[in-house]
Amino acid sequence: VGIRPNTALAESMRLYCNRGIVVNDTMQTVTDARIYSVGECAAHRGIAYGLVAPLFEQAKVAANHLAQFGIGRYMGSLTSTKLKVTGIDLFSAGEFMGGEGCEEIVMSDPFGGVYKKLVIKDDKLIGACLYGDTVDGSWYFKLLRDGRSVSDIREKLMFGESNIGDVGHEGHSSAATMPDEAEVCGCNGVSKGTICKAIKDKGLFTLDEVKKHTKASASCGSCTGLVEQILMFTAGGDYSAAPKKKAICGCTDASHKDVRDAIRAQKYLTHAEVYEGLGWRTPNGCATCRPAVNYYLISTWPKEAKDDPQSRFVNERSHANIQKDGTYSVIPRMWxxxxTPDELRRIADAADKYKIPTVKVTGGQRIDLLGVKKEDLAGVWKDIGMPSGFAYGKSLRTVKTCVGSEWCRFGTQDSTQMGKDLEHALWAMYSPHKVKLAVSGCPRNCAEAGI
Ligand SMILES: Cc1cc2nc3c(=O)[nH]c(=O)nc-3n(C[C@H](O)[C@H](O)[C@H](O)COP(=O)(O)OP(=O)(O)OC[C@H]3O[C@@H](n4cnc5c(N)ncnc54)[C@H](O)[C@@H]3O)c2cc1C
Ligand code: SF4
Incomplete structure (x- = not known):
């Protein structure tokens, strides 16, 4: 798992390597004291660090030693890391696996999607692993680094910094004690001061409103807990917790889940049955609920429910994307x-023949023919002779790939082939929303497969 340092150069010089180039506490290689090694390529006390913070500490020790400013020793680093993937809040720090002589405090709520584990040894916090709610990650990491005894706050430790009352934080939540310039949302660069100002000036009371006005918590969502805390103490009694249930649209009070459950439980097969059964306020739904209901009916009862073309968007009906001037865009699939040169020639010939004004390479590694007249659509598709890219559908659009291990010197996996396999497997599926995937061949993530 992870990245392995390339030690070929060091090994060719006969420097001793295991996980990396083996160094002592002054970052000198154990083979030759004249040679230093710091960074991801160095192995210190059996650990090769893959984060920036320990590497800075190593560089400081090496620099001091080289400049002969006394002998500082590198004793290893405590590290913490937060997964930066949308929708997955995961934080870990220190020795979160525990072990002999360790005590573990665990809170597990599989239904609510929250798991927290704290590892304590000799009354000190030595490790933490948080999933689902990572808002206290930096506080746990501070306790870990400070190495202070947690015996006085042990009972409340699991419930986070805002719950330790007067014992550790003078009764304030971490949000209240943060300075205004402190960054809350790293994705969108939003500070606490900006959020508080928006709450006060614009009279915001819900998380959704704060997201809309400031963009805080609107991307990866890992700061949601903190934004809610700020909202709570800034808006005070006016704060409204985000409603757990959101109606599909104004036609009904039913949520997406209510509709799916009812279709399954009552075996509804038509729009009319759904609207009547769930007390829709409009006779035929609207542009928001109709496509959703259509999808839920077909996906729940694929053999019995019938697709309703009127509930599909115009783009899906005409197999092309309508543009603002009324012409269409045609995007063939490129797995x-x-x-191939042959496909490119056919695309070029079609563009000439039908006088298509714009040919554009899309962000999803395909070719877009823009400005196609409605009456030419069938001819264009026939002449190109390629499968549809479904660039207009509630379906799989692109699977972006990097060149991966076949060509790239960093590649550890064949990302292009995996992308093609995924694209073939999911091609032409009907989904509730457009779906775009990406596959990268290593953590450098050139295909931007995660956020
Ligand atoms: C996708 C990705 C995301 C990451 N995200 C984070 C993060 O959020 N937080 C964090 O703390 N860390 C993160 N890391 C890890 C962090 O980037 C690395 O740990 C850090 O950059 C390593 O620094 P380094 O100086 O040891 O090595 P590098 O930054 O890899 O520098 C090594 C240099 O040596 C050069 N080199 C190699 N061979 C030779 C040679 N033979 N001759 C001359 N030069 C050579 C290379 O070109 C390179 O410039 C991430 C890493 C990746 C890949
Ligand atoms: S993600 Fe980038 S560096 Fe990694 S294999 Fe793909 S192209 Fe190469």
Missing amino acids: GGHT
Whole structure:
């Protein structure tokens, strides 16, 4: 798992390597004291660190030693890391696996999607692993680094910094004690001061409103807990917790889940049955609920429920994307971004023949023919002779790939082939929303497969 340092150069010089180039506490290689090694390529006391913070500490020790400013020793680093993937809040720090002589405090709520584990040894916090609610990650990491005894706050430790009362934080939540310039949302660069100002000036009371006005918590969502805390103490009694249930649209009070459950439980097969059964306020739904209900009916009862073309968007009906001037855009599929000279010639010939004004390479590694007249659509598709890219559908659009291990010197996996396999497997599926995927061949993530 992870990245392995390339030690070929060091090994060719006969420097001793295991996980990396083996160094002592002054970052000198154990083979030759004249040679230093710091960073991801160095192995210190059996650990090769893969984060920036320990590497800075190593560099400081090496620099001091080289400049002969006394002998500082590198004793290893405590590290914490937060997964930066949308929708997955995961934080870990220190020795979160525990072990001999360790005590573990665990809170597990599989239904609510929250798991927290704290590892304590000799009354000190030595490790933490948080999933689902990572708002206290930096506080736990501070306790870990400070190495202070947690015996006085042990009972409340699991419930986070805002719950330790007067014992540790003078009764304030961490949000209240943060300075205004402190960054809350790293994705969108939003500070606490900006959020508080928006709450006061614009009279915001809900998380959704704060997201809309400031963009805080609107991307990866890992700061949601903190934004809610700020909202709570700034808006005070006016704060309204985000409603747990959101109606599909104004036609009904039913949520998406209510509709799915009812279709399954009551075996509804038509729009009319759903609207009547769930007390819709409009006779035929609207542009928001109709496509959703259509999808839920077909996906729940694929053999019995019938697709309703009127509940599909115009783009899906005409197999092309309508543009603002009324012309269409045609995007043929290029599996994994691969094409051939023959396909490119056919695209070029069609563009000439139908006088298509714009040919554009899309952000999803395909070719877009823009400005196609409605009456030419069938001819264009026939002449190109390629499968549809479904660039207009509630379906799989692109699977973006990097060149991966076949070509790239960093690649550890064949990302292009995996992208093609995924694209073939999911091609032409009907989904509730457009779906775009990406596959990268290593953590450098050139295909931007995660956020
Ligand atoms: C996708 C990705 C995301 C990451 N995200 C984070 C993060 O959020 N937080 C964090 O703390 N860390 C993160 N890391 C890890 C962090 O980037 C690395 O730990 C850090 O950059 C390593 O620094 P380094 O100086 O040891 O090595 P590098 O930054 O890899 O520098 C090594 C340099 O040596 C050069 N080199 C290699 N061979 C030779 C040679 N033979 N001759 C001359 N030069 C050579 C290379 O070109 C390179 O410039 C991430 C890493 C990746 C890949
Ligand atoms: S993600 Fe980038 S560096 Fe990694 S294999 Fe793909 S192209 Fe190469």
